[in-house]
Amino acid sequence: MLMNGAQAVLESLKRENVEVIFGYPGGAVLDLYDALYKTKYPHILTRHEQGAVHGADGYARATGKVGVCFATSGPGATNLITGIATANMDSIPLVCFTGQVTNPLIGKDSFQEADIVGITTPITKHNYLVKKAAELPRVIREAFFIASTGRPGPVVIDIAKDVFTTEIDYEYPDKVHLPGYSGDFTGDESQLADVMEVLGEAKRPLFFIGGGLTLSNQAELFREIIDKTHIPVVSSLMGLGCIPSSQEGFLGMVGMHGSYAANMAVQECDLLIGIGVRFDDRVIGKVDAFAPKARIVHFEVDKAEINKNVVADFPVVGDLRWSMPIFASLLRESAVDYKGRYNAWRSHVIEMNGTHPFEYTTNNNYIMPQELIEKVSQLVDDDTVIVTDVGQHQMWAAQFFNSRKPRQFLTSGGLGTMGYGLPAALGAKLGQPDKKVVLFTGDGSIMMNCQEMSTAADNNIDVKVVLLHNRVLGMVTQWQRMFYGKRYSQTLLGGKTDFVKLAEAMGMAACRIEKPEDLEPMLKDALNSDGPMLIDVMLPGNEDVLPMVAPGACLSDMVLGGEKE
Amino acid sequence: MKKYILAVLVDNKPGVLTHVSGLISRRAFNIESISAGYTEERDVTRINIEVSVEDDRELEQVVHQLGKLIDVIKIVNLGQVDSIVRELVLLKVKAQKDTLADIRNIVDIFRGKIVDVSPENVVIELTGSRSKIEAICEMLAEFQIIEIARTGAIALSRGPVPVKNM
Numbered sequence: 042m043l044m045n046g047a048q049a050v051l052e053s054l055k056r057e058n059v060e061v062i063f064g065y066p067g068g069a070v071l072d073l074y075d076a077l078y079k080t081k082y083p084h085i086l087t088r089h090e091q092g093a094v095h096g097a098d099g100y101a102r103a104t105g106k107v108g109v110c111f112a113t114s115g116p117g118a119t120n121l122i123t124g125i126a127t128a129n130m131d132s133i134p135l136v137c138f139t140g141q142v143t144n145p146l147i148g149k150d151s152f153q154e155a156d157i158v159g160i161t162t163p164i165t166k167h168n169y170l171v172k173k174a175a176e177l178p179r180v181i182r183e184a185f186f187i188a189s190t191g192r193p194g195p196v197v198i199d200i201a202k203d204v205f206t207t208e209i210d211y212e213y214p215d216k217v218h219l220p221g222y223s224g225d226f227t228g229d230e231s232q233l234a235d236v237m238e239v240l241g242e243a244k245r246p247l248f249f250i251g252g253g254l255t256l257s258n259q260a261e262l263f264r265e266i267i268d269k270t271h272i273p274v275v276s277s278l279m280g281l282g283c284i285p286s287s288q289e290g291f292l293g294m295v296g297m298h299g300s301y302a303a304n305m306a307v308q309e310c311d312l313l314i315g316i317g318v319r320f321d322d323r324v325i326g327k328v329d330a331f332a333p334k335a336r337i338v339h340f341e342v343d344k345a346e347i348n349k350n351v352v353a354d355f356p357v358v359g360d361l362r363w364s365m366p367i368f369a370s371l372l373r374e375s376a377v378d379y380k381g382r383y384n385a386w387r388s389h390v391i392e393m394n395g396t397h398p399f400e401y402t403t404n405n406n407y408i409m410p411q412e413l414i415e416k417v418s419q420l421v422d423d424d425t426v427i428v429t430d431v432g433q434h435q436m437w438a439a440q441f442f443n444s445r446k447p448r449q450f451l452t453s454g455g456l457g458t459m460g461y462g463l464p465a466a467l468g469a470k471l472g473q474p475d476k477k478v479v480l481f482t483g484d485g486s487i488m489m490n491c492q493e494m495s496t497a498a499d500n501n502i503d504v505k506v507v508l509l510h511n512r513v514l515g516m517v518t519q520w521q522r523m524f525y526g527k528r529y530s531q532t533l534l535g536g537k538t539d540f541v542k543l544a545e546a547m548g549m550a551a552c553r554i555e556k557p558e559d560l561e562p563m564l565k566d567a568l569n570s571d572g573p574m575l576i577d578v579m580l581p582g583n584e585d586v587l588p589m590v591a592p593g594a595c596l597s598d599m600v601l602g603g604e605k606e
Numbered sequence: 607m608k609k610y611i612l613a614v615l616v617d618n619k620p621g622v623l624t625h626v627s628g629l630i631s632r633r634a635f636n637i638e639s640i641s642a643g644y645t646e647e648r649d650v651t652r653i654n655i656e657v658s659v660e661d662d663r664e665l666e667q668v669v670h671q672l673g674k675l676i677d678v679i680k681i682v683n684l685g686q687v688d689s690i691v692r693e694l695v696l697l698k699v700k701a702q703k704d705t706l707a708d709i710r711n712i713v714d715i716f717r718g719k720i721v722d723v724s725p726e727n728v729v730i731e732l733t734g735s736r737s738k739i740e741a742i743c744e745m746l747a748e749f750q751i752i753e754i755a756r757t758g759a760i761a762l763s764r765g766p767v768p769v770k771n772m
Contacts (some may be wrong), residue, residue, distance in 0.1 A: 140723065158621055159624060159628075161631075162621075162624055162628040163628055163632045166676070167675075167676040167677075168621070169621070170620065187676055219617075219676060220617055220649075220650075220673070220679045221616070221617055221676055221677050221678045221679040222676045342672045343674065344673065345667065345670035345671045345673070345674055347670075348663055348666060348667070349667060352663070415662060441654075520728055586726075
């Protein structure tokens, strides 16, 4: 089939079942957008390229499919960087297409030229510069394969402008041939036999789950494993939702702002079974004092994660889609009475969780941020997708929102990208049009991509933006309060910005909630309204996220709630 | 610190050297030398990387992180199998009539070659281990070394089995 490079890109996307592209046009991709115009390919025009890449990311997290975005050369491409790095840290499958200047102009510091392959090498799973149109079908096929298999991640395809207009005899390859990457992440079954053996010896085992469990779609099988063994569970930020937050034996998030019970359980357990986690520093605190009594089992697709941050005594290297079914069936066949064996330990951690829940002090004069999250949690149905930005509100959402399902709680965990939330929420809504999508954001974070309110309004993308408005850059002020003698250096916002007017100016409905007695009724109305809406909730500016483990401290060394001055 | 030579077979595609060198720098691995060249297979380039690591765990990280790169086909640590390690050096040394004989003697002892000569200097070619190259540099220092170009270490395992089949 004869077609030009631009048509070849869109034809390949069709074959990869891409439902929607997030993007922003420009000089180097004019021909691509011309082909898009002719084929009427579904495309969301964001108001900034960063919005496009986070939108594709939110779409990918909500659906499990590969997210796709377009940007032009130079500044268009560099505007994607934060979003690509965000996806890379959280292992989100993306294919990002960037235009490049024409072949003869490459390397001449031409207008809108940037070496995007060079720039994105450290933050992508793989990247390509396509200088010949004939390579396009193969490269695109490979990119989707690489992005979505094994440990997923973003792939960048940079395409020289003249490639889009070059005619090729199009054929989309069935198979990929990559001598260095098979995409097969089947492991060694004997490693699971070792795990079964130590499980039989353990008295105080603990599961530690993370984003890998969500990404591999193994949460359901994992719930079966929990039912069979009654082993208590703690989760990283990225693993939230795999087990309902309210389920007995689930101790909540672990780490810097984790629950008392989760952190203590890690310190007391004699076997810690990590599943799809990478033992991030925000989780482990002081490395030498992490899980001091435990042998460590590590289920992980990425060999390089084994022994990277903590030493695994029993690694199980392979895709969870391979290891979890085997693990579940070994447990089913096992004669060991796991429930009986771990019962005393389980009761102990459940008791700790009961006596030390996440707490806050209510106040008759102010709406407390935790109260707001709890209210939203009560008002929305089980299928609602929650998206967060980054900062205090993110941690409160992790603590106080009752996550019930995988792919329900979308957040920038690894990179901690302020500004992620709004565009990601738009992407999530486009991926899950039948589900309600609620964004928790702050008055710091929202400003980093507030232009996407226009995108929401113009495309009528129904997201509810719950703005936790406290007039400070909350997480930084918390650190300044705790570790920098209350010197609030550059963290106090003036408070003059009227977010209701800002939203309305961009064509989005908005309301403001100021009084505690208005919270429930107004929130209910707003959440049940039609179309995108910003809900500006005024909060006090001096609340801390607690418990807190100081950076680099031992997990049992927590500042707890209720100890405020 | 321990030193090892890694033989890294990679897909001979544009950007592969960027991927490999970028990874080494962003993971803060210490490398002593890196060199690359074509192999007996048209599509495969061999990159020889000399790394220095604190311990086995760091070595494992280097190997696994490199292994994650899509265009890396195979990595073998030639420091852990019986292998031959060589480095090529070209040395430009000041030489006058009265010193040339002494320089030639030293070059002969090290089994090097003089490959260029002018009234003021010679260029010496020598292959060998790092310690041998350092030794000749030390010996020639008194004559004044004008310039040095070194390839970094390359290695092959002993016996008939190539790295790709290990």
